[in-house]
């Protein structure tokens with residue numbers, strides 16, 4: 092993150108380091124930009140399928156991100172992915188609503204554990220920290236600003252996400268079957284029921300017993316991996332949005348209960364979760380735009396098929412990998428959409444607890460710059476991998492730190508305020 096923060100690692104390393112040698116070895120928060128976040132029924136309802144992207148741009152002067160209702164192939168109006176995901180957001184937010192908003196939300200339980208297991212638990216968290224430090228250096232540094240309880244909990248979540256991603260992206264990926272993912276899910280349920288399989292699971296098991304973290308986003312991430320196994324095309328943005336929620340928006344929903352909302356924040360809990368979801372979506376969209384060529388070489392096209400067709404582009408154009416004006420125009424629209432999700436996420440970062448803001452700002456600023464780099468590469472994401480230089484990364488860190496000093500109270504223009 093600055094996912095050099097969350098650098099992809101060699102699958103051999105990850106298999107060994109994360110314990111994938113066993114048989115269990117295994118990518119969602121946005122609303123229409125500008126619509127007030129009051130309740131799901133009060134949101135604007137507008138469908139991507141009704142106008143072309145260009146008409147929308149002309150009509151609204153800005154690009155709508157998603158609709159609440161979409162038409163299915165039979166022409167019936169159905170609930171959009173955004174609406175489905177929003178229901179998860181509401182559920183997650185409800186879990187923490189009653190929780191006291193304070194810097195120290197952690198009610199550290201008396202350790203009702205078998206003697207010696209405390210030591211093992213410390214080892215388990217330390218190992219999660221090591222993995223995080225190794226594969227997501229800058230992010231790891233950011234977590235050091237957090238309270239010890241939060242820091243180690245984020246490490247444990249990070250490691251579980253990494254392991255899950257490795258199931259379909261790692262070196263054993265070609266052997267992964269839906270059954271293996273079902274087993275990974277059973278293992279997740281066991282871990283939530285305080286029956287961890289290994290020490291890394293034990294760290295997460297402890298984390299979920301201390302923070303109001305729900306199992307749903309974890310299950311949804313596994314669902315995203317299932318989707319990746321069976322799907323290599325996305326008909327429209329609604330389908331892509333759901334995929335992005337599964338594999339990345341979920342991370343935002345898992346992290347907020349641990350990172351905590353600032354006690355002085357006046358934002359609604361749902362709006363903060365929604366911003367967290369938006370950051371996950373923005374990151375994943377950016378990841379997809381950066382990796383178009385790489386994904387195409389694996390036979391995968393994550394870009395919405397209907398938007399490609401509307402831009403006069405086909406799968407063949409992607410496989411041929413020629414940067415044309417049609418491609419540039421298409422990419423401009425996609426980049427614009429990703430930036431809208433980043434913008435939406437920005438509003439929520441300030442509402443997080445003080446110590447959590449810096450790593451989140453850092454990840455937002457660093458990952459968003461990948462979009463600038465795609466532009467700087469004249470939209471050649473077929474053969475050039477957009478990356479942010481070390482110098483730019485370094486420059487972003489104090490910038491992120493400066494932004495993290497802005498408190499929710501000095502941020503009274505926020506559109507996330509409770510109504």
Ligand SMILES: CC(C)=CCC/C(C)=C/CC/C(C)=C/CC/C(C)=C/[C@@H]1[C@@H](COP(=O)(O)OP(=O)(O)O)[C@]1(C)CC/C=C(\C)CC/C=C(\C)CCC=C(C)C
Pocket residue numbers: 092093094095096097098099118230245248249250252253256338339340342343344346347363364366367368370371374375378436437439440443450451454
């Ligand atoms: C502070 C912070 C950023 C916390 C998140 C820590 C965490 C638990 C990260 C887990 C990330 C992970 C391993 C996800 C597995 C699925 C996956 C690989 C998703 C893609 C990430 C990029 O990783 P990759 O290594 O492939 O990228 P590179 O090739 O190296 O570039 C994703 C694109 C998405 C990751 C999504 C997030 C980190 C969500 C961030 C949102 C929050 C932390 C919520 C912030 C709160 C508010 C209110 C805005």
